[in-house]
Amino acid sequence: MSNEATVVDAPETSKGHPVAIVVTMLVVWIALTFLAERIGGGVSSWHAPSQEDFEFSGWFGTTWFNKPMLLAIIGFVGVLAYWLIASRRLKVIPSKAQFFAEYVYDFVRNIGRDMIGPGYRRFTPYLLTLFSFILVSNWFGETFVFMFPTFSRVSYAYAGAILTFLAYVISGFAKHGLGYLRVALIPSGVPPWLYPVIIPLEFLSSFITRPLTLSVRLFANMFAGHMSIMVFVGGGAALLGWVHNSFYNVTGVFALLFGVAMLCLELFIGFLQAYIFTILAAQYIGSSVGAAH
Template sequence: MIVDGLVNAAGGFTPPTVEDMHLPNFFEIGSFGFGKQMLLVLLSVVIVAGFFMLAGRKRAMVPGKGQFVAEMGYGFVRNSLGKQLIGAHHFKPFVPLLFTSFFFILVNNLYGSIPFFQLPTLSHAGSAYVLAAIAWLTWVGVGIKRKGLGGFFKDLTMPSGVPPVLYIILIPIEFLSNLLIRPVTHALRLFATMFGGHMAMMVAAALMSHLAVTVGGLGGWLGSLAPLALGIFLFFLELMIQCIQAYIFALLLAVYLQGSVSEGH
């Protein structure tokens, strides 16, 4: 946790800022900068790919621990997110995307709870928007390919069973909701929870350090117990949210894909 520089000249408490969480780049080439966040993103690709490749290298009828965990993770995504939501007839082509999305996001979220790493990379808005854009392009592209441009937009903006007179109101609402607001909220839901949860932990850690070190004395040490307890609570809460948000992102992607391949709105 970053706690340096949180005491101002008057000795008062200065809470951490966005700059404290998003560290400077390691190096920059023109407008391109490479920092800890990008390094962790690349590392997550190595972690996910390396684990599943090693786990599946020696496949056996009686799986070892690594193969068992890998098969359980794959089966969870395939069946719970793919087969059950998209449908038994359409889900197979989308399993790799759902699988990759879930485990990639999970690892990048869990960085925030791992000592030394301590940075959920998707607390950067840009990363979350890129993932949401990939998801948006996928389900829109699938819908247009399956139903045609006109059929896709008709199915998306003209719900069945609604009196035609209401379409003049529903069409712009559905268009904005599904094609513009949906990808934004898909990204914001992930970014905001990762950013807010980690910032709350940083505030608790900084306050504990301020009371114990700067204030000092018996009162300071006793006072630091409250933010310590809060920090421990937030740690486990954030750990749970990190897993849930990875699931929710992949879940919503599956729901959107189901709408693209289904016959009705």
């Protein structure tokens, strides 16, 4: 009897919400239009995207306060405000908003529990902040108001990697004292005669390669994704406005449609990069506070 109820209810839960779909498509279309106008809708004014499009001059007579910095501040304030509001007036029977917040918290908490092991709870706030801030900052690149992923500037990716580096190194010394160097540099089971080879390699891996790969992976994916969207949307807009060439006009339509697909893909990649960064941060912390690696 329960199986029949499941079969009957399944189609209802799989239905989409037409209003949400329409709103989403309108937001995507407006985003494409905004980006196309920003790049240049005419053939004569449009130029191929380059790294110069990721450089912004400072505001108010400064060199550091620019659009990426503003987006970072907005992301920080937004994440802080969201979790402060979500943690107030919690109920035994949660509302939809509380359920969503608890789902995100449990998702990140489980990453810490699986990667760090015992004692993971004290690292959960850091991992939750890391995941939330990276995700929100990445999704700035798909909104028509901001239209720029913060982490496509490598300095912000470096900052996140340095914070994670400090988190797992300080945690390692706090847990093991100077013995952390042995945990970090000498894997268990390695014979002493291999120490001259293993120690330099482990030092390079733990203290140089980890923060470098963390930052470069995040930066490269967000930079390349935003550049691809600019190519298809800006190029499509230019082709669509090409005078007296129907082939170029039709090609422009397909380029813009592919730009929509790229926007949807970037939403997924933005989430994936936040997840990967968080899970690697938890793994590195776990290797520092564990007995051996």
